[in-house]
Amino acid sequence: MKSLFLAGLLLLGSAGPFDIPLRNTSAAPIAKGSARLQYSASPFGISVTTDGRASYDVRFELEGLPDPSSINGATAYVAWMATTNLRQWHRLGTVRNGTTVVGKAELNKFLIVITAEVDSMVETRKGPTILHGPSPSTWLQSFLSHPLFRGIPPG
Numbered sequence: 001m002k003s004l005f006l007a008g009l010l011l012l013g014s015a016g017p018f019d020i021p022l023r024n025t026s027a028a029p030i031a032k033g034s035a036r037l038q039y040s041a042s043p044f045g046i047s048v049t050t051d052g053r054a055s056y057d058v059r060f061e062l063e064g065l066p067d068p069s070s071i072n073g074a075t076a077y078v079a080w081m082a083t084t085n086l087r088q089w090h091r092l093g094t095v096r097n098g099t100t101v102v103g104k105a106e107l108n109k110f111l112i113v114i115t116a117e118v119d120s121m122v123e124t125r126k127g128p129t130i131l132h133g134p135s136p137s138t139w140l141q142s143f144l145s146h147p148l149f150r151g152i153p154p155g
Helices: 002-012
Strands: 019-024 032-039 056-063 076-082 089-095 098-105 111-117 129-134
Touching: 019 111, 032 129, 056 076, 056 089, 056 111, 076 098, 089 111
Parallel strands: none
Antiparallel strands: 019 032, 019 129, 032 056, 056 098, 076 089, 076 111, 089 098, 111 129
């Protein structure tokens, strides 16, 4: 069983259980990157919410993102955390090529999604998906058939 888990990590291109490989969409075919979950600062060692869920800052390593204006006149890339049923979205912050740390990811199972948005301070996701990846706790669930992750903007 352990070898299957390790093989799965290699297939995902992930270095460990806190790493999330991000897949691109046709909206930005050369974009690539990863997200790493880092425990948020805490005087107790591990930061948790009041109901006991781990609290993470998310560190993005991104490259190949085109100028946002080349995608429907966007001005920025925004990172989101979404529940696996895509009903709830939480804005993590703006991201760019290189290293960016945003937060807080405080769900047990979630998706990381980066979209191209017209306004960098948007509170509701409206732009097309550029990169996406599931948290490690969702590895046994597939989202690849969902239109959102094929670069189709919300209708």
